[in-house]
Amino acid sequence: MSKYNPLWEHIKENGSKMLKMTFDDIQGVLGFPIDHSFLNYKKEASVYGYEVGKISLKDKTVIFNKI
Numbered sequence: 001m002s003k004y005n006p007l008w009e010h011i012k013e014n015g016s017k018m019l020k021m022t023f024d025d026i027q028g029v030l031g032f033p034i035d036h037s038f039l040n041y042k043k044e045a046s047v048y049g050y051e052v053g054k055i056s057l058k059d060k061t062v063i064f065n066k067i
Contacts, residue, residue, distance in 0.1 A: 002041055002044055003030070003032075003041075004030070004038070004041045004044060005044075006029055006030055006031075007026060007029050007030055008044060008045055008047070008048040008050070009048070010029045011045065011048060011050050011064050012048040012049060012050070015066075016066070017065070017066045018053075018063060018064070018065050018066070019050075019063070019064045020061055020062070020063050020064075021061065021062050021064070022059075022060055022061050023060040023061070023062070024060070026062065034062075038055075045064065046067060049066060049067050050064045050065060050066055050067060051064070051065050051067055052064060053065045
């Protein structure tokens with residue numbers, strides 16, 4: 001079980017074709033802020049039917065796209 005599973009479950013339950021979340025939104029779901037290790041775990045989203053799209057460090061957002 002990955003520390004990011006609650007995030008993947010949240011995205012799957014949302015069911016949107018595209019979901020844009022702020023870093024603060026993600027921290028609210030996970031209970032901790034995302035860090036550089038997120039890049040290593042982002043491939044796990046595909047198991048839940050999503051892929052991590054654009055990660056904007058400037059806007060502090062992540063876009064998730066339904067596969």
